[in-house]
Amino acid sequence: MxxxxxxxxxxxxxxxxxxxxxxxxxxxxxIKTKTIKFSIENLNENLIFTSKNAVKSILTLKKEISNKKVFCVGSKTKKLLEKNGFEVIASAENAKDLAEKISQDFSSLHFTFFCGTIRKATLPQILKKNNIELNEIVVYKTVLKxxxxxxxxxxxxxxxxxxxxxxxxxxxxxxxxxxxxxxxxxxxxxxxxxxxxxxxxxxxxxxxxxxxxxxxx
CATH class of the missing domain: 3.40.50.10090 (Rossmann fold)
Known part of the structure; x- marks a missing residue:
């Protein structure tokens, strides 16, 4: 066995x-994750989520931001976003593929990336390399156990x-x-x-x- x-x-x-x-x-x-305090003052018109944890962390504010266009990683993340009334414009299986899709097809748009305290630099690096406007809002923390x-x-x-x-x-x-x-x-x-x-x-x-x-x- x-x-x-x-x-x-x-x-x-x-x-x-x-x-x-x-x-x-x-x-x-x-690991465990926990939502932290954050501000949405500097929000762009297009939002990026690479995990369900980030989506769960912003659901209390969904009325304020549900009119935004969304880009995400993973079918489960996409399903959770759509279930909560968000319009998903594009999705991919991983952050690299999503960043490349955005760079190729949506390079004129401005983005806000909702992420955790421990996040890979892959997506921000690719977007910034392609001169795509991006800011990040940390909405949850990851604690190692x-x-x-x-x-x-x-x-x-x-x-x-x-x-x-x-x-x-x-x-x-x-x-x-x-x-x-x-x-x-x-x-x-x-x-x-x-x-x-x-x-x-x-x-x-x-x-x-x-x-x-x-x-x-």
Whole structure:
């Protein structure tokens, strides 16, 4: 029996899906997020979200900003935005692809990027390199919650670069297979291991499907 560590709490349905395929599932939350105080005084007409956490952090202000056009990363983020009345103009599977799409098709627009305290520089760097006006508003903080894992682990499900950072504070990867939810997360393992499997889509469901397929082939 293979033991899989999930670095976030899974839904019961997804946990059972792994267990029904013969896996032992260990769950530990390696990060937590918390909304912080922020101001929307300097808001541009187009908003960027790269995570559901950022969306959740601004929902109390959705009446004031729901008339803005939105660009986002991830199908789950897009679904949450649309559910709350936002018009999503464009989306992509990762920050790099979204930044390149904006640079190519929407370079004349002005943007505000809602992000967390720990955010990758990929998107801002690409937009600024292409002279696209961008400001950032930090709306939540990410807190690392390292755990020492004593159980022998065969595979790890990683959902963010922050979770990788947190995991490595108390543990080593050794020969463990690392399943990453997207290329941005996978990039954080560069030079740390070559045992990296990336899901085709940046969703938890796709990552678990990839994990099952890897061990059952």
């Amino acid at each position: 293979k033991t899989i560590l999930s670095t976030k709490k899974l839904t019961e349905k997804l946990k059972v899906k792994l267990e029904n395929k013969g896996f032992l599932v260990v769950e530990k939350k390696f 390292p755990h020492k894992i004593e159980t022998k682990i065969d595979g790890i499900l990683f959902f963010s670069p922050s979770a990788i950072e947190s995991f490595l504070q108390e543990n080593e990867l050794n020969e463990t297979i690392c399943f990453c939810i997207g290329n941005t997360t996978a990039e954080s393992l560069k030079n740390k291991t070559d045992k990296i499997i990336v899901s085709k889509k940046a969703t938890i469901e796709a990552l678990i499907k990839k994990c099952i397929k890897y061990y059952k082939e």
